[in-house]
Each structure stands twice: as structure tokens, then as C-alpha cells.
Amino acid sequence: GAVVSQHPSWVICKSGTSVKIECRSLDFQATTMFWYRQFPKQSLMLMATSNEGSKATYEQGVEKDKFLINHASLTLSTLTVTSAHPEDSSFYICSPSTGSLITYEQYFGPGTRLTVT
Amino acid sequence: KNEVEQSPQNLTAQEGEFITINCSYSVGISALHWLQQHPGGGIVSLFMLSSGKKKHGRLIATINIQEKHSSLHITASHPRDSAVYICASIQGAQKLVFGQGTRLTINP
Numbered sequence: 322g323a324v325v326s327q328h329p330s331w332v333i334c335k336s337g338t339s340v341k342i343e344c345r346s347l348d349f350q351a352t353t354m355f356w357y358r359q360f361p362k363q364s365l366m367l368m369a370t371s372n373e374g375s376k377a378t379y380e381q382g383v384e385k386d387k388f389l390i391n392h393a394s395l396t397l398s399t400l401t402v403t404s405a406h407p408e409d410s411s412f413y414i415c416s417p418s419t420g421s422l423i424t425y426e427q428y429f430g431p432g433t434r435l436t437v438t
Numbered sequence: 439k440n441e442v443e444q445s446p447q448n449l450t451a452q453e454g455e456f457i458t459i460n461c462s463y464s465v466g467i468s469a470l471h472w473l474q475q476h477p478g479g480g481i482v483s484l485f486m487l488s489s490g491k492k493k494h495g496r497l498i499a500t501i502n503i504q505e506k507h508s509s510l511h512i513t514a515s516h517p518r519d520s521a522v523y524i525c526a527s528i529q530g531a532q533k534l535v536f537g538q539g540t541r542l543t544i545n546p
Binding site: 359363364367432 | 471473478479480481482483524533534536537538539
């Protein structure tokens, strides 16, 4: 299967600081990147969808100025949590896709656990 | 109300037992994923199916499009199967809608 990496795997930061999470698809080109958030004992929630070279599309209730997504290349996407608050503490998962979810398998990064103190 | 419902939410069984996890969805879909999430958080796609049945090792997934229902079966369960199993419907070409997950624990 495809290899997807996320960095860092976990991070602790102070309230008010910004954190950047990187997601790399190591052996395929991701034209589309999905970013998910997962709170403890809950399922994944889609935050935003981005296509390479385009602005991300955010789900309702997700602040685009707070969660900055950059998808500058087919192998790298970043999610920056700006001015983090304790309520942003969560597990963030990227999911790169080569195209339609119908035609292609779904791959997931290993996730980044963010704790904001 | 979540568009994708799983049952049971928690399941504990003894090693060797036959396991069934159910998934129902309320709207028409293109296909459905079964995912496995281990305690560390990593997610693996087990199956993607749009009709019928698929088998991989001890895992079997079935889907009935008319009844809007899918099942994941594990034969001869093993403690290493302990994980959260998530079904996710594919609506349109891009959007995944996730069930709330089933936490499976297999005791030796």
C-alpha cells in the first residue's frame, strides 16, 4: 500500500502559539488532500479538502483563518493551527488521494496528536 | 442523526470467536469503506466495496445496497484484531461520511 507520513507525530504547545503539521505522500502523487480531526472516542470529522495548487475548501464550522492549509505540491500538504487554544487539542489526520474515492483506495497518515496547554 | 450508524459501539469477545460488526446508512452511496484504527491512532483501509462481498484473510465484508447495510466479519478472532473498526460511506465522488466506530477487544 501507499506510504503516508505525518510530522510531528505528537506535539505539545502553549496556548497562543502556532503549530505546523506536515503530511507527505511518499510514493504517489496526491492531487487531493483531506484533513480530519478526531476527538477522544469520537469518529473522524472532515475539516477541509484541498487540491494541489488551489485554495482549500473548509467544512462548515471550521475557521479557515485558524486552520491554514497549504497544498503546494503533489507530495506535501501542511496544516497550521494558528493561535492554538486548549480546545484545539485533538488528533489530526491527513488523507491524500489520487483522485476519485470511488476509483482509488483511501490512504491515511499516522496522525498528529496535538495538546495545547 | 449521523447518516452512518454502526453497531455495536463496543464489543468484547474471546479469542477464536466469530465477530460481526454492522453498518447502516441512510442515504444512497457510491461505495463504502471499512477502516481499522489501532490504539496508536493509525488508520488502515481494509475494504472498499460497492456490491456483494469481499474477503481478505480472516476478514469478510458484505454490502447490500438495497437495504443500505454492510457487515464486517472476522473469523477465528485474535487479540491482535483488537482495534476500532469504522465504516465510512462514499457520497458522490469525494466525500466520506464516517460511522462512530466499533471498539473491538479480543481477550486471549
